[in-house]
Amino acid sequence: MRKYIAFDLELPTPDRDPHDLTVRSRECLDAERNGCCLAKVDAKTFAFTEFTPARGSVKSRLSSPIAHVGDLVWIEDAATTGAG
Numbered sequence: 001m002r003k004y005i006a007f008d009l010e011l012p013t014p015d016r017d018p019h020d021l022t023v024r025s026r027e028c029l030d031a032e033r034n035g036c037c038l039a040k041v042d043a044k045t046f047a048f049t050e051f052t053p054a055r056g057s058v059k060s061r062l063s064s065p066i067a068h069v070g071d072l073v074w075i076e077d078a079a080t081t082g083a084g
Helices: none
Strands: 018-024 027-032 037-042 048-051 062-067 073-077
Touching: 018 062, 027 062, 027 073, 037 062
Parallel strands: none
Antiparallel strands: 018 027, 027 037, 037 048, 062 073
């Protein structure tokens, strides 16, 4: 039998358009396309945190976060790659 947790969160900034979810260790990460942020949900406390990456010369459109070993997270910026 599998164990899982289902929950519903009210986003602090609802118009951010959460997109593409990845899970690592004890947190869920998603890219927020309209706000150009990465959001994190702590699986133990359900605390929701938004991080704004450094801005480049073009408005970002984050997509496809991928959890990696350790503290690394890879994120595609579809605004500059032409993908998405």
